[in-house]
Amino acid sequence: MTMRIGCVGCGNMGGAILAGLARNAEQNRDQADAYALCGYNRTASRMRPLEEAGVQVMPSPLAVAENADIIVLAVKPYQMQEVVKELRPALNKDKVLVSVAAGISLHNLAQWADAICPVVRCMPNTPALVGMGVFALCLEDPKLSHDCKQSLLQMFGKLGQCVELPEEKFTAFSALIGAGPAYVFAMMQGLVQSGVTLGFTHAQSRQMVTALFAGSARMAQEDASPLGQLRDNVCSPGGLTIAGVNVLDRAGLTGLLVDAVLAADARGAEMERKGG
Numbered sequence: 001m002t003m004r005i006g007c008v009g010c011g012n013m014g015g016a017i018l019a020g021l022a023r024n025a026e027q028n029r030d031q032a033d034a035y036a037l038c039g040y041n042r043t044a045s046r047m048r049p050l051e052e053a054g055v056q057v058m059p060s061p062l063a064v065a066e067n068a069d070i071i072v073l074a075v076k077p078y079q080m081q082e083v084v085k086e087l088r089p090a091l092n093k094d095k096v097l098v099s100v101a102a103g104i105s106l107h108n109l110a111q112w113a114d115a116i117c118p119v120v121r122c123m124p125n126t127p128a129l130v131g132m133g134v135f136a137l138c139l140e141d142p143k144l145s146h147d148c149k150q151s152l153l154q155m156f157g158k159l160g161q162c163v164e165l166p167e168e169k170f171t172a173f174s175a176l177i178g179a180g181p182a183y184v185f186a187m188m189q190g191l192v193q194s195g196v197t198l199g200f201t202h203a204q205s206r207q208m209v210t211a212l213f214a215g216s217a218r219m220a221q222e223d224a225s226p227l228g229q230l231r232d233n234v235c236s237p238g239g240l241t242i243a244g245v246n247v248l249d250r251a252g253l254t255g256l257l258v259d260a261v262l263a264a265d266a267r268g269a270e271m272e273r274k275g276g
């Protein structure tokens, strides 16, 4: 059956979700679970590339809610309540609202929608912009049917990795995976800088370092050995790698990463208490 998916707020994240689904629908035209996609964005010009990709442009948030069964809300957190109010007349028990807004609780979403339809919280990370995101989905609303949960897992699974988490784990997810690209880019920056120090051009160094991360990530995905084992495999006795790794161990890189994630988690919990 065709799934009707709409998005209100088609900026970076909403646009990436619609574009990813449109790409997927184009690649799997023959499959039964095709998507009918629509969207609305305040600044109309942002809809142009999405329209070219097959997304139907709607004249208002209300029209999105009328024409979709799964309604993704991807406006900024402070705009969320107003947008839910706008589309409220088209909501009913057969629609589902999916918010990607950081720090907006299921409780608030349900309240703004007068508890008329199920609500879902979703937390993506920025690699979603290139079709390789990790999405946390909170499917705890008792109004959600089994079929609807499966449809949502399937839909977000097409955009990257999708994990189902209880809402109480959302801050931890944000601290580890939402913030994660910042930790990875910081490590990449250090390695690119060392490449330049050793005489490579910046462009060469960046190209090699990004390939290094992609290749290492693929190895960690495909080889179930403990990460310490994968690391030790690179360290020949008396060789150059162990000389470098000794410096990282002395500086406590692993402990630093743990501290960084715990600090982000503590800050996230504080923000969640204040409502974003």
Ligand SMILES: NC(=O)c1ccc[n+]([C@@H]2O[C@H](COP(=O)([O-])OP(=O)(O)OC[C@H]3O[C@@H](n4cnc5c(N)ncnc54)[C@H](OP(=O)(O)O)[C@@H]3O)[C@@H](O)[C@H]2O)c1
Pocket (backbone or CB within 6 Å): 008, 009, 010, 011, 012, 013, 014, 040, 041, 042, 043, 046, 061, 074, 075, 076, 077, 079, 083, 100, 101, 102, 123, 124, 125, 126, 178
């Ligand atoms: N970007 C990320 O990596 C990321 C990660 C996790 C969660 N999120 C969440 O995703 C949401 C969107 O973030 P973003 O980075 O994609 O921001 P963004 O690029 O600014 O996108 C928000 C879009 O919403 C549009 N908009 C504002 N009010 C609207 C309304 N009443 N009706 C329709 N469209 C409206 C804006 O239109 P204009 O073009 O007119 O400004 C803009 O295009 C946020 O809630 C954020 O917490 C983002």
